[in-house]
Amino acid sequence: xxxxxxxxxxxxxxxxxxxxxxxxxxxxxxxxxxxxxxxxxxxxxxxxxxxxxxxxxxxxxxxxxxxxxxxxxxxxxxxxxxxxxxxxxxxxxxxxxxxxxxxxxxxxxxxxxxxxxxxxxxxxxxxxxxxxxxxxxxxxxxxxxxxxxxxxxxxxxxxxxxxxxxxxxxxxxxxxxxxxxxxxxxxxxxxxxxxxxxxxxxxxxxxxxxxxxxxxxxxxxxxxxxxxxxxxxxxxxxxxxxxxxxxxxxxxxxxxxxxxxxxxxxxxxxxxxxxxxxxxxxxxxxxxxxxxxxxxxxxxxxxxxxxxxxxxxxxxxxxxxxxxxxxxxxxxxxxxxxxxxxxxxxxxxxxxxxxxxxxxxxxxxxxxxxxxxxxxxxxxxxxxxxxxxxxxxxxxxxxxxxxxxxxxxxxxxxxxxxxxxxxxxxxxxxxxxxxxxxxxxxxxxxxxxxxxxxxxxxxxxxxxxxxxxxxxxxxxxxxxxxxxxxxxxxxxxxxxxxxxxxxxxxxxxxxxxxxxxxxxxxxxxxxxxxxxxxxxxxxxxxxxxxxxxxxxxxxxxxxxxxxxxxxxxx
Amino acid sequence: xxxxxxxxxxxxxxxxxxxxxxxxxxxxxxxxxxxxxxxxxxxxxxxxxxxxxxxxxxxxxxxxxxxxxxxxxxxxxxxxxxxxxxxxxxxxxxxxxxxxxxxxxxxxxxxxxxxxxxxxxxxxxxxxxxxxxxxxxxxxxxxxxxxxxxxxxxxxxxxxxxxxxxxxxxxxxxxxxxxxxxxxxxxxxxxxxxxxxxxxxxxxxxxxxxxxxxxxxxxxxxxxxxxxxxxxxxxxxxxxxxxxxxxxxxxxxxxxxxxxxxxxxxxxxxxxxxxxxxxxxxxxxxxxxxxxxxxxxxxxxxxxxxxxxxxxxxxxxxxxxxxxxxxxxxxxxxxxxxxxxxxxxxxxxxxxxxxxxxxxxxxxxxxxxx
Numbered sequence: 001x002x003x004x005x006x007x008x009x010x011x012x013x014x015x016x017x018x019x020x021x022x023x024x025x026x027x028x029x030x031x032x033x034x035x036x037x038x039x040x041x042x043x044x045x046x047x048x049x050x051x052x053x054x055x056x057x058x059x060x061x062x063x064x065x066x067x068x069x070x071x072x073x074x075x076x077x078x079x080x081x082x083x084x085x086x087x088x089x090x091x092x093x094x095x096x097x098x099x100x101x102x103x104x105x106x107x108x109x110x111x112x113x114x115x116x117x118x119x120x121x122x123x124x125x126x127x128x129x130x131x132x133x134x135x136x137x138x139x140x141x142x143x144x145x146x147x148x149x150x151x152x153x154x155x156x157x158x159x160x161x162x163x164x165x166x167x168x169x170x171x172x173x174x175x176x177x178x179x180x181x182x183x184x185x186x187x188x189x190x191x192x193x194x195x196x197x198x199x200x201x202x203x204x205x206x207x208x209x210x211x212x213x214x215x216x217x218x219x220x221x222x223x224x225x226x227x228x229x230x231x232x233x234x235x236x237x238x239x240x241x242x243x244x245x246x247x248x249x250x251x252x253x254x255x256x257x258x259x260x261x262x263x264x265x266x267x268x269x270x271x272x273x274x275x276x277x278x279x280x281x282x283x284x285x286x287x288x289x290x291x292x293x294x295x296x297x298x299x300x301x302x303x304x305x306x307x308x309x310x311x312x313x314x315x316x317x318x319x320x321x322x323x324x325x326x327x328x329x330x331x332x333x334x335x336x337x338x339x340x341x342x343x344x345x346x347x348x349x350x351x352x353x354x355x356x357x358x359x360x361x362x363x364x365x366x367x368x369x370x371x372x373x374x375x376x377x378x379x380x381x382x383x384x385x386x387x388x389x390x391x392x393x394x395x396x397x398x399x400x401x402x403x404x405x406x407x408x409x410x411x412x413x414x415x416x417x418x419x420x421x422x423x424x425x426x427x428x429x430x431x432x433x434x435x436x437x438x439x440x441x442x443x444x445x446x447x448x449x450x451x452x453x454x455x456x457x458x459x460x461x462x463x464x465x466x467x468x469x470x471x472x473x474x475x476x477x478x479x480x481x482x483x484x485x486x487x488x489x490x491x492x493x494x495x496x497x498x499x500x501x502x503x504x505x506x507x508x509x510x511x512x513x514x515x516x517x518x519x520x521x522x523x524x525x526x527x528x529x530x531x532x533x534x535x536x537x538x539x540x541x542x543x544x545x546x547x548x549x550x551x552x553x554x555x556x557x558x559x560x561x562x563x564x565x566x567x568x569x570x
Numbered sequence: 571x572x573x574x575x576x577x578x579x580x581x582x583x584x585x586x587x588x589x590x591x592x593x594x595x596x597x598x599x600x601x602x603x604x605x606x607x608x609x610x611x612x613x614x615x616x617x618x619x620x621x622x623x624x625x626x627x628x629x630x631x632x633x634x635x636x637x638x639x640x641x642x643x644x645x646x647x648x649x650x651x652x653x654x655x656x657x658x659x660x661x662x663x664x665x666x667x668x669x670x671x672x673x674x675x676x677x678x679x680x681x682x683x684x685x686x687x688x689x690x691x692x693x694x695x696x697x698x699x700x701x702x703x704x705x706x707x708x709x710x711x712x713x714x715x716x717x718x719x720x721x722x723x724x725x726x727x728x729x730x731x732x733x734x735x736x737x738x739x740x741x742x743x744x745x746x747x748x749x750x751x752x753x754x755x756x757x758x759x760x761x762x763x764x765x766x767x768x769x770x771x772x773x774x775x776x777x778x779x780x781x782x783x784x785x786x787x788x789x790x791x792x793x794x795x796x797x798x799x800x801x802x803x804x805x806x807x808x809x810x811x812x813x814x815x816x817x818x819x820x821x822x823x824x825x826x827x828x829x830x831x832x833x834x835x836x837x838x839x840x841x842x843x844x845x846x847x848x849x850x851x852x853x854x855x856x857x858x859x860x861x862x863x864x865x866x867x868x869x870x871x872x873x874x875x876x877x878x879x880x881x882x883x884x885x886x887x888x889x890x891x892x893x894x895x896x897x898x899x900x901x902x903x904x905x906x907x908x909x910x911x912x913x914x915x916x917x918x919x920x921x922x923x924x925x926x927x928x929x930x931x932x933x934x935x936x937x938x939x940x
Contacts, residue, residue, distance in 0.1 A: 076775045149772050155745060156728040156773060161893040244746025250729060251744060285636065290649045293658070315731065316742045317749045320680045324673055331665035338661040339654065341623065346653075348630040350646035355635065363627060370623050374616040381612060381668055382676030383605045387738040390731060390770040454593045454609070456735025458770035461778035465766065539644045 018423065022523035033120035036521060038127050039106030040421065043414075046098045049134065050407075053089035054486065056082050061445075061479040064472045068463050076462040080147035081162070083460060087150030088168065092175050093134050095402055096264065098410045099271035100217070101130065101182050104210045107417055108186065110514040110521060111204050113195040113530045118188040122181050129178035136171030140164030149460060151261070152228070154242035154253045158235040166235060169228045176225045179267075183217030186210055195513075197532040201292060204512045204535050208295040209274025212302040216263045216270075220306070224260035227253065251316055258309035266305040268402055270298055272409025273340055276365050279412050280344050282510040283359035286351030287536045290343040297336035304333050314385045323382060330380040337373050341366065352538075357431030358508070361412025364439045365405055372400030375450065393453025399446045408438075411489070418493065419503030423520040426496035430488060437485030444478025504549025509541045511552075598765060598786075599737035599753040604675040606738070612668060679739065682752035686720035689713070693723065693730040693743045693769065694897040695835075696776025696825045706800035707902065709822060711767055711784045713755065714792040720752040726897045731771035734784055742771055759786045775835060776825045803906050811906070812913025817925040819903070819910055826896065830923035836896060837889050843915045846873045853890040863887060877912050 019036045029037055059082050063070045074082070109117055117123050140146055144163025148156060157165060190211045194203065203211075230241045231253070240246025242253040281288040288294065310318060310326030344366060353359065375397045378384050388394060419425050452471040457464060464472070506515040512535040517526055544551040589596035593613070597606055634643070689711070690701040701707045713719045723732060725743035732751055733740040741751040759765065764783030773780070787795060806814045820827075826835035845852055845860065852860050863869050863876070870876035879886055881903060884896035903911070914921070920929055 076778065080772075080774065080777075147774070153729060153772070159728065160774065161895075244744075249746070251747075284634070285642065286634075286646050287644075287648055289647065290654050292649070293654050315740050317744050317747060320677065323676070327673065327676075328669055331669050332662075334661050334665050335658050339658050342657040343654065345623070345626055345630065346647075346650075348627070348634055350643050351630075351634045352636040352643055353631055353634050355631070363631065366627060367624060370620055374620060377612050377616065377665065377668060378609065380665075381608060381672035383601075383672045383679060383738075384609050384612065385672075386676065386679060386740050387605055387609075387735070389740055390733070451593065455590075456595050456733075456766060456768070458733060458768045458778075460772040463778040465781070538642070541642070 017522060018518065018520040019523045020423075020520055031124070033116070033124055034523065035105050035109050035116045035120065035123060036421075038123050039102055039104075041127055042097060042102035042105060042130070043421075045131065045134070046094055046102050049089055049093040050098075052138075053086055053094055054483065056086035056089065058479060058483060060086055061476040063462070064464075065476050067466055067469060077147060079462040080460075081145045084147050084149050085141070085145075088137060088146075088172070090402075091150055091264070091268075092137065092172050095268045095406050095410075096175075096179060097130060097182075098407070099275065099413065100186065100210055100213055100267075101126070101178075103275070103410065103413050103417060104186065104271065105182075106421060107514055108189065108207060108210055109193070110420075110517060110525050111207055111512050111535075112189065112193050112198070113513045113526055113532065114189070114193040115524050115526070117185050118192055119185050122185050126178045126181040126185070129174055129181065133171045133173075133175035133178060136174060137168050138171075140167035140171065143167055151257060152231060153257075154231065154234070154248070154250045155244065157231060158243050166232055169232050169235075173225055173228045173232075176221045176228075179217050180221045183214035183221070186214040187218065190214075195529055195532050201295065202532065202534065203295075205277035205288065205291070205294055205298075206271075206274035206512075208298050209270045209272075209277070212298040213267050213270045213274075216267050216302050216305060220260045220263040220267075223256060224264075227256040227260065230256075251313070251318065254313050254316055255309070258312045259306075262309040262312065263302075263305040265398075265401065266301055268406040269409075270301060272365070272406045272413075273298065275409045275413035275416070276344060276362050277340075278510075278512070279358045279362035279416055280347050281536050282416070282508050283356065283362065284348050284351030284353045285509050285538045285541060286347055286353075287534075287538060288343075289346035289349070290339075291536065293339050294343050297339045300336040301333065304329065304336070308333065311380055311385075314382060315389050327380055327382050327385075331377075334373070334377070337369075341370060341373075354508075355432075356428055356508075357426075357435055358412050358416040360432055360435040360439075361408055361415060364435065365408050365412065368400055368404030368408060368439075368442065371447075372397060372405055375400065388453060390459055391453035392449040392457050392459055395459050396446045396449035396453060399449070404442055404446070408442075411438075414493075416508065417514070418496070419507045420514055420519050420521065422497060422500075423503050424496045424500030425503050425507065426500055427492045430492040434485045434488040434492070437488065438482055439485075441478050441480070441482030441485055445475050445482060446478070448475045448478065501548075504547050506550040507548075509538065509543070509550035511535050511538060511541065515550075595735045597736070597738075598757055599734075599739065599755045601675070601679055601753055602736070602738040604671075604678075608668075608672055608675065611671075615664060615668070679752075682720040682750055683718045686718040686752055687714060688720045688722055691721045691723040691732065691743070692726060692902070693732070693780075694726045695728065695773055695895065696769075696780045697822050698732075698767070698769075698780065698782055699822075699902055702796055702799070704796060704800050706796055708799060710764070710782045712792065712795055712799075713784065713786050714789045715756055715758055715786045716754070716789065718752055718754045720750055723749050723751060728773050729771045730769045730773050730780070733768045733770040734765055735768070736765040737784075740770060755786045757786060758788050758791075759784070779825060803904070803910070808909075811910045812917050813920065813927045813929070815907065815910035816914030816917075817921065817927060819907055820914060820925045823911075824925065828923075829918070829921065829925060833891075836892055839915060839918065841918070843873070843918065846876055855888045855890050855892075855894075857890075858887075874912055877915065878908055881908055881911065 063074050063079055146164045146168045147162045233239050234241050240248040242248040242250050308330045310322055311330040314323050448471050457468045503519040505518050513530055540552045541550050542553050692699045700711050723743045725745045730743040737753045739751055739753050741749050764785050767782045767784050769780035828834050828838045831838045831840040846864055882900045885894045888894045
C-alpha cells in the first residue's frame with residue numbers, strides 16, 4: 001500500500017494495530033475496559049448459552065415425538081426441567097442480553113464516534129454480573145434443578161421439591177442487575193457522547209432502539225428483582241406473600257412478574273427492530289423511509305410496554321374491567337408495529353437491493369414478525385384468548401416474536417457487523433443457504449404449533465392425546481431442519497476466522513460511523529472525532545473494485561462538502 | 571381451504587368427533603359460536619395483511635434489486651406524511667372493531683346466567699373432583715344439555731386451569747379463591763366419545779395427565795345418571811366393597827401410588843398392608859419407624875387407623891423419602907369409601923398391577939331380566 005485512497009476518511013486505512021491485537025494475553029481480556037472486547041465477550045457467552053438452550057429445545061421437541069415417554073429416561077419430571085431450562089436460558093441468558101449487551105456494546109460507541117461507553121468500568125462489572133448470574137442459574141442444575149417454568153408461578157414454585165429453585169432465582173436476580181447497569185450506561189452514553197452534529201433525529205435508528213430499550217431495562221427490571229426476592233423469602237423462610245396457605249395472593253405474583261416480563265418482551269424485540277432498520281437501509285442502499293415515524297414508534301412501544309402486562313392474565317380471575325382495559329391497550333401496540341413494518345417496506349421502494357445474508361435475515365424478520373404480530377390479535381381479543389390462552393397457539397406466537405423476530409434480528413445483525421468485529425468475511429453463499437434453511441425450519445416448527453394450539457393442545461405437556469401427534473411430529477422435524485441451519489452458520493462463521501477474506505472497512509456500503517473506521521476497529525476507534533452527516537444518505541457511496549468494498553465519493557459527501565450539507569438538511 | 575381441511579382431518583385419524591376444521595376443534599357450546607366467528611374474522615384480517623405484505627415484499631425485492639448496469643438510484647422518497655398517517659390510523663380502526671366484538675362476547679362469558687345448574691369443582695395435583703348438588707361426585711364431568719351449567723371452582727394446592735376446547739372456555743383455579751366458568755351445550759355427546767377437559771396451567775409432574783372427559787346428557791338421562799351416581803357406593807354390599815368400589819376409587823390415587831412397586835410421587839401400594847402391619851419396617855420423615863407409631867397403645871392403634879389418617883390428614887406422618895405432596899381427601903371420601911380403600915389394600919394380591927380384579931375373570935352367568 002503505497003498510495004492512500006483519498007476518497008476515504010483517514011480512519012478506514014488499516015492501521016498496524018487493532019483492538020484485537022492491541023494487547024495480548026488472558027488478563028488483557030479479563031480486565032479490559034474496551035467496549036469492543038466486552039461486546040465480544042458477551043457475544044461469545046450469549047452464543048454458548050444459545051447452544052445450551054438450543055440443545056434443551058431439541059430435547060423437548062424430540063421427547064414430544066410420541067405421546068408418553070420417547071427418550072429413555074426422560075420422565076415427566078425430567079421433561080419439566082428441560083422446558084424450564086430452555087425457557088430460562090433463552091430468555092434471561094440469550095435474548096435479553098444478546099442485542100443490547102453484545103452487539104450494542106460493540107457497535108453503539110463506534111456509531112457515536114466515541115472511544116467507549118460513558119462508564120467503561122460499570123460496563124465490565126455488568127459483564128461479570130451476567131457471568132455470575134449465569135453460573136448461579138446453571139449451577140441450580142447440580143442442586144436439583146428447577147421445574148417451575150421460566151415464569152416461576154407461585155404457589156408451585158414455592159412448594160416444588162426441586163432443589164435448585166433458590167439458586168436459579170438468585171441467578172436471575174443477579175442477571176437483572178447486569179441488565180439494569182447496561183441500560184443505565186447506554187442511556188448516559190446516548191445523552192452525553194453524541195458527536196457534534198448528531199442531533200437526536202440524526203442518530204442511527206439502531207441507537208434509538210437501544211435507547212428505548214435501555215429505558216425499559218432501567219425502569220422495569222427492578223420490579224423483577226423485588227419480585228424474585230419476595231419469592232426467595234417466601235420459599236426459604238415461609239413468609240407468606242404469594243402463597244394463599246400463608247395468607248398471600250398468587251395473582252399478585254402474576255401482576256408483579258408480568259409488570260417486568262411484558263416490557264421484557266420489548267427489551268428483546270426493540271433492539272432487533274433497530275437492527276432491521278440498519279440492515280434494510282444499508283443493504284438496499286437507500287435512505288430510510290419515514291425516519292421520524294420509526295424513531296418515535298420505538299419510544300411509543302417502550303411506553304405502551306408498561307401498560308399491557310395484564311393481557312397475560314385474562315383467565316386468571318382478574319376483574320373483567322381490568323381485562324377490558326388491558327385488551328384495549330394491548331391493541332394499541334399494533335400501531336407502532338404497523339408503522340415500522342410499512343416504513344421498512346417503503347424503504348425497499350426505489351432502492352438498490354442486494355440480497356446478501358444480512359438482507360435475507362431482514363426479509364425473514366419482516367415475514368416472521370408479521371406473522372407474530374398478526375397472531376397477537378387473536379390473543380389480545382378477549383373472547384378468542386379465552387380459548388387460546390396457555391395453548392400451543394401462545395407458544396407459536398411468542399416464538400415468532402422472540403425467536404423469529406428478536407433472535408433472527410440478532411443473527412442478521414451478527415452477520416452485518418461480523419466483518420467489522422472480526423475483520424473477516426464469511427462465505428456468502430453458505431450464509432444464504434443457512435438463512436433459508438433456518439427460515440424454512442422455523443416455519444415448519446412453529447407454524448404447525450398454531451394449529452396444535454387452536455385445536456386445543458395445552459402448553460407444557462409431557463404427554464398428550466394421540467390426536468395431536470401428527471402436528472408434534474411435523475414440528476419436531478422442523479426443529480431438526482432449523483438446527484442444521486444453525487450448525488451450518490456456526491461452521492462458516494468459525495471458518496471465516498481462519499480462512500475468510502480480509503474484510504474491507506465498508507463491505508456493505510453503510511454510511512453510519514462504524515463503517516468509517518477500519519475492520520476490525522483500532523483500539524481507540526477513531527484517531528480524531530469524525531464529522532457526522534446524514535447516516536442514511538447513500539448518494540456518495542460507490543463500489544471500489546480495488547478495495548473490494550464501498551467508499552465514499554468526497555465530492556458528493558455532505559460531511560466533506562459544506563454546500564451539500566445545507567442542501568441535504570431536511 | 572377445503573382441500574387443506576380434508577388433509578388435516580385425515581391426518582387426525584382415529585378422532586371420531588365430527589365438526590373439526592383446519593383451525594378449530596368441534597364447536598359444542600353457545601359461547602363457541604361467537605368465539606369462532608371472531609376467530610374467523612381475525613383470520614381474514616391476518617390473511618389479508620400477510621398475503622399483501624408478502625406479495626409487496628416479493629415485488630419490491632425483484633423490482634429494485636441492484637443491477638450492475640443500472641446507475642445507483644437515489645430518487646426514493648424520504649417520507650410521506652399522509653401515507654404514514656394512513657397506515658398508523660387504519661390498523662387502529664381495525665383493531666378497535668375487533669376489540670369491541672371480543673369484549674362484548676367476553677362479558678357474556680364472564681356472566682353466568684342466574685338459572686345455571688351449578689357443579690362444584692375441586693382441582694388438586696393431579697386430578698379433578700366434580701360434585702353435584704345432590705352430593706354425588708365424579709371424576710369425569712357430566713352435564714345436562716339445553717341449560718346453562720356453571721362450574722364453581724377451587725384449587726386445594728397450586729394453580730390449575732379448567733379448559734374445555736370444544737366449548738372454547740377456560741378459567742384458572744386459584745388456591746384461596748373461587749372462580750366461575752359457565753357454558754351451555756345443546757348436543758348430547760355421542761356414544762363412545764367425550765369432550766376433552768384439560769388442565770392448562772402448569773402444575774408439575776402429572777400436569778399433562780390431568781385430562782378428563784366431559785359428557786353431555788339429555789336432562790332425563792342426566793337425572794338418572796345423577797341418582798345412580800349418588801348411590802353407587804351405598805348400593806354395594808359390605809363384603810363386595812373392596813373389589814367393586816376399591817379399583818374405582820383407586821383411579822384417583824393411581825397418579826401417585828403404583829401397584830407394582832414403582833416409586834411414584836407417593837409410596838407404592840404393593841405390600842403396603844404388610845409393611846404397616848408389622849412386616850418389613852420403614853421410617854417416617856421425622857425419623858420414627860412404622861412399628862413405633864402403629865400398634866396398640868401407640869399413636870395409631872391399628873393399621874386401619876393409620877391408613878384412615880393418611881387419607882384424611884396426609885401431612886401428619888409422611889414416609890421417609892417422599893415429599894408432603896398429598897392433599898387431604900376430607901369431605902371427598904366417606905367412611906364407606908375409606909373402608910373400600912382399606913379392603914383394597916388388604917386384598918392387593920387379588921388385583922393386577924393396573925387395579926383390575928382378577929377373580930372376576932369368569933363373569934357370573936347373566937340372569938335374564940325378562
